[in-house]
Amino acid sequence: MANAEKWVLTVTAQTPTNIAVIKYWGKGDEDLILPINDSISVTLDPDHLCTTTSVAVSPAFTHDRMWLNGKEVSLSGGRFQNCLREVRSCANDVEDEKEGVLKSLKGLGDLHVHMCPTIDFPTAAGLASSAAGLACLVFSLAKLMNVKEDHSRLSAIARQGSGSACRSLYGGFVNGSFLKEENGSDSIAVQLADEKHWDDLVIIIAVVSSRQKETSSTSGMRETVETSMLLQHRAKEVVPERIIQMEEAIKNRDFPAFARLTCADSNQFHAVCLDTLPPIFYMNDTSHRIISCVEKWNCSEGTPQVAYTFDAGPKCRINFTQTEKLLPNFFKGCSFHFPPNSDTDLNSYVIGDQTILQDAGIKDLKDIEALSTPPETKENLSAQKYRGDVSYFICTKPGRGPAVVNDESRSLINPEFGLPK
Ligand code: DP6
Structure with missing residues (x-):
């Protein structure tokens, strides 16, 4: 990809938080974040509680950067790095059309990213903001990099950020399943029923x-x-x-x-x-x-x-x-x-x-x-x-899973420079 091309590609997504009704507590493997037991959660309506994340990729970026609620934070944590590496490994070329010009963007997984997560509810509520935050990051990066893998693969990636995050990839009622593979590839979230199944809860x-x-x-x-x-x-x-x-x-x-x-x-x-x-x-x-x-x-x-x-x-x-x-x-x-x-x-x-x-x-x-x-x-x-x-x-009430926000005015990243607005 020619470095002279200073294009910036952005995606914004919203992801709900979830609360466990059967709790996950304890890991068998700390690095892979393999829970020692299955858990079941209810996803909460993102209209009331969610996180919004804008991500950008560009050949102009010199390193990966993140601004949490508008403030730049260090990306040294192993969990973020694991999630980033895994999403990048699934990246695909993308066609992007802006101002009538169709561009084929290749090698997205090799470029640096800028990430702007925001928690849209009071963190004082003590809710699993890390769950929604990590899930949102993985989901938005996956959309940005045209990842074709389904939500179950994304849930396994989000799990490496936080055990409860894997469940926020789905709406409704979700099982965070811990299965047998030592590498955790089958420790994924599975949707049991969508949010409409029990809408008077x-x-x-x-x-x-x-x-x-x-x-x-x-x-x-x-x-x-x-x-x-x-x-x-x-x-x-x-x-x-x-x-x-x-x-x-x-x-x-x-x-x-x-x-x-x-x-x-x-x-x-x-x-x-x-x-x-x-x-x-x-x-x-x-x-x-x-x-x-x-x-x-x-x-x-x-x-x-x-x-x-x-x-x-x-x-x-x-x-x-x-x-x-x-x-x-x-x-x-x-x-x-x-x-x-x-x-x-x-x-x-x-x-x-x-x-x-x-x-x-x-x-x-x-x-x-x-x-x-x-x-x-x-x-x-x-x-x-x-x-x-x-x-x-x-x-x-129970709510839907993650979704891309198409309204550009709600993006947290300036589309020209790829920096927080
Ligand atoms: C009590 O997912 O926050 O909310 O995997 O270390 O990031 P890490 O822990 P985390 O633990 C959640 C614990 C819980 C129960 C649950 O949500 O299942």
């Missing part, structure tokens, strides 16, 4: 206020693998059975089974964290209160209507509920127990799909203050309020 994320210092999932799971005997039992005996049951629950849209498995798996994940030496505490008092509220609510309803799951960030606490009729009441219960601080406005207390507010008859903060004792407290359980303990809620 509602996901509420309670972002808990916390100043707790975080143990990263990478180092946390390493310590668990080294010290917890419970983890071995979990990976060999418990998870394989749960995966089969969870796949069945999803296939049949069996919410009580889905809820029981989700809560049990979240609790066992935190039990293996406690079984680690030194123990890892991801949940705090507010998390425990949320669990207790959900358990009491389900008990008063007679069958599980809500599920909770908590990941490895101290600030991320996630609930599911299903029945549209019950949702407004459940949400009223949440806002009764965890009302916002007086300096919070309603639009920052509930983000994402705000219809939940109208359905619950909440028009302003006064309506929250006026809420009466929620139903699960009938049996004389605590009616106590924990003001400000939940900073805000994000309401969302």
